Amino acid sequence: MATSTKKPATIPVDCTTCQARIDGLCQGYALNDLREIAGHKSGDRRVKAGQELLSLGEPCDAIYNLVDGWVILYILLEDGRRQILHFALPGAVLGFHPANGAMMTYGAQALTDAVVCVIPHKALGPLSRQYPEVGLRLGWLMSRxxxxxxxxxxxxxxxxxxxxxxxxxxxxxxxxxxxxxxHRIEEMHLPLTQEDIGDATGLTGIHVNRVLGDLKTEGILTFSYRRLSILDPDKLVDVAGTDPELLQSWIRQPAPAQSARDETVGGVSPISLTKGPRRRLGRANTGSGGAVVARCQA
Amino acid sequence: MATSTKKPATIPVDCTTCQARIDGLCQGYALNDLREIAGHKSGDRRVKAGQELLSLGEPCDAIYNLVDGWVILYILLEDGRRQILHFALPGAVLGFHPANGAMMTYGAQALTDAVVCVIPHKALGPLSRQYPEVGLRLGWLMSRxxxxxxxxxxxxxxxxxxxxxxxxxxxxxxxxxxxxxxHRIEEMHLPLTQEDIGDATGLTGIHVNRVLGDLKTEGILTFSYRRLSILDPDKLVDVAGTDPELLQSWIRQPAPAQSARDETVGGVSPISLTKGPRRRLGRANTGSGGAVVARCQA
DNA sequence: CGCTTACTTGAACCTTGTCAAGTCATGTGG
DNA sequence: CCACATGACTTGACAAGGTTCAAGTAAGCG
Known part of the structure; x- marks a missing residue:
């Protein structure tokens, strides 16, 4: 379960076990640095499942480190149509905006109970002067x-x-x-309705239902009432018609802030996606000049 | 015209007049800082219209500041389908990747002759230590x-x-x-085919043609052979069914690196989009209750 | 146990895609 | 300046994938 049911709501976020240390903003920092960074926080915030975390059009003056829970970003049209833009998982940074004092251009709603830690935008300047990697890491997260x-x-x-x-x-x-x-489980709690899947994929919930029905008939997966089981991972990859490498690249970690490389999380090879070369992406035929591989250490 | 036809291909990019100074990476820096920053460059690169700037799957070890020209980012599927992801205009930063030494997950092709200035990824660490705002600005650009x-x-x-x-x-x-x-012109050279518009909008070129035909019949715009005229801006906004504010927010500048605020470019109010409140975006009805709760230590 | 939310299924409809056959615009060499 | 080649645009008939409307059933919750 992604929700933190074990902690009472009054206990502040514990930076030492925070997900943002694993692949988020605070990755790679030692404990005393974490304490420094946390000094810039304006606080934590907890929201119940279904509640809005950020609303469209409201001014946004802080970034939100998602510590626990699932959050969706979405845009709502005036006629009720909705597009889900992104499913944010712990470690994500929300509310980082191009222009200072800008309005939110989308909303954010918690799918499960969720916890964020809040850092005001105006702290980012000082923070990135003290820890220059923070700025770059923010960039990397946004780029992801x-x-x-x-x-x-x-x-x-x-x-x-x-x-x-x-x-x-x-x-x-x-x-x-x-x-x-x-975990090698191929079953999980996916806190979505079929309607949500539709809003994320540009389909109607009804059609999603039909597609899910087909996938079930074909023995690929079952999903109903927020319970997902993957029955045939390989077939699923095949139907998805995507390069698994691409998906993998999102869970691979950006370069850590310092040298404290932590290989215990991330970099796992989920299900059996590693089977042979499965290029699903085409290549343009315009010749492009050679390129050199180089490694970088920020 | 966006292409630079006046300069021969051998003259290096002049940082003092570069678009990246207006709303890109180098905004707000004084001349001697620019010189410093330019010292991290590995060079410039010019590509002809139609050529590939970055290819899918090739390792990417540098960021590219687009100085002049139009560039599309796109993904090509193995069966030939293509999705255009973004139209990059001067000032854009390309090739900034989450993981160091990662492969490009999309391609980039010049629509017009184009010029980029190249900064190796490994220069970003030192650069952002020297100029901490660079990291943040990169973040802002990516966030945009x-x-x-x-x-x-x-x-x-x-x-x-x-x-x-x-x-x-x-x-x-x-x-x-x-x-x-x-310029108050409502006519421009848009270096796209109808097929390109289709690939950007998830339609077929043929259907784009039909839609453009309708829009022309209705006296809203004409677009053919890369020539665009907007005949009725207001109707166009109406048909687009979007909040013009949102579009505006992208041309508004992020916070400058220093105090050198430059209001001469950007912030213009294009066509007559400023007519009254035209909210096209809805609002969620979940009461987003209270506020910040706890404070936190590290 | 009754309510609500989520899921399921069917039939008619409509937007968009596909295939095919054009026409028009632009550039090139003679 | 014209003939030709090429790429881009245009149009029509038809098919298909997905939506809409409507009427259910099942699951979870107090």
């Missing part, structure tokens, strides 16, 4: 977001309903499972 | 990219073909025109 967003764009724009649904489920499964490396 | 991407997701996922095409054209028009503040 847009990379994921690009994959979603491709899914919605150029894939069939079948592919889209399979792709989304595969993505969420892999992302979720990557944080429980030991 | 994902914000734009979110708008595209909504467009493709929840808008009709008509709305999508109108939205894209409006977006490109506004973004392009924002860099020529003086």
């Amino acid at each position: 977001d847009s990379s994921m967003s690009y994959a979603h764009l491709t899914s919605i724009g150029r894939h069939s309903a079948r592919e889209r649904v399979a792709h989304l489920i595969l993505e969420l499964f892999i992302r979720y499972r990557s944080r429980w490396p030991g | 990219d994902s914000s734009m991407s979110y708008a595209h997701l909504t467009s493709i996922g929840r808008h009709s073909a008509r709305e999508r095409v109108a939205h894209l054209i409006l977006e490109l028009f506004i973004r392009y025109r924002s860099r020529w503040p003086g």
Whole structure:
């Protein structure tokens, strides 16, 4: 379960066990640095499942480190249509905006009980002067977001309903499972309705239902009442029609802040996605000049 | 025209007049700082219209500051389907990747002759230590990219073909025109085919053609052979079914690196989008209760 | 046990895609 | 300046994938 049921709501976030240390903003910092960084926080915030964390149009003057729970980002149209933009998992940073004092251009709602730690935008300048890697890491996190967003764009724009649904489920499964490396389970609590899946994939909930029905008939997966079981991972990858490498790249960690590399989490190879070369992405035929591999240490 | 036809290909980029100084990475820096920053460059690169700048799957070890020209980011599927992810205009940063030494997850192709200046990833660490704002600005730029991407997701996922095409054209028009503040022209060279518009909006070129035909019949715009004229801006905004505020927010500048605020570019109000409150975005009805709760230590 | 939310299924409809056959615009060499 | 080649645009008929409307059933919750 992604929700923190063990802690009473009054206990503040414990930075030493925070997910943001694993692949989020605070990755790679030693304990005393964490204490420093936490000094910039304006506090923590807990929201119940179903509540809004950030509302469209409200001014946003802080970034939110998602510590626990699932959160969706979405845009609501005036006629009621909704597009889910992103499923944020612990370690994500929300509310980082291009322009200072800008309004939120989308909303954020908790799917499960959730916890965020809040850092005001105006602390970012000083913070990044003290810890220059923080700025870069924010950049990397944002860049990962847009990379994921690009994959979603491709899914919605150029894939069939079948592919889209399979792709989304595969993505969420892999992302979720990557944080429980030991588990080999192929079953999980996915806190979504079929309607939600529709709103994320650009389909109607009804059609999602039909697609899920097909996938069940074919023995690929079952999903009902927020319970997901993957029955045939390989077939699922096949139906999703995507390069598993791409999905993997999101759970691989950006470069850590310092040298404190932590290989215990992330980098796991979920299900059997490692089977042979399965290129699903084409290549342009315009010759492009050579490139050199280089490693970088920030 | 966005292409630089006046300079021969051998002259290096002049940082003092570079677009990246206006709303890109180098905004707000004084001349001697610019010189410092430019010292981290590994060089410039010029590509002809139609050529690939970055190829999918190749390792990427540098960021590319787009100095001049139009560049598309796209994903190509193995069966030939293509999704255009983004239209990059001067000032954009390309190739900034979450994981060090990662492969490109998408390709980039020049639509016009284009010029980029190249900064190796491994220079970013030192650079951001010397100029901490650089890391944050990169974050802001990436965050803007994902914000734009979110708008595209909504467009493709929840808008009709008509709305999508109108939205894209409006977006490109506004973004392009924002860099020529003086001009009140409603005509421009848009270096796209109808097929390209289709690949960006998740439609077929043929259907784009039909939609454009309708828009022309209705006296809203004409677009053919890369020539765009907006005949009725207000109607176009209406058809696009989007909040112009959102589009505006992308051409508004992020906070400058220092205090050197430069209001001469950007912040223009394109066409007559300023007419009254035109909220096209809905609001959730979940009461987003209270506020900040606990304070935290480390 | 009754309520609510979520899921399921069917039939009619409509938007968009597909296939095919054009026409028009632009550039090039003669 | 024209003939030709090429890429881009245009149009029509038809099919398909997905939506809409409507009427259910099952699961979870107090």
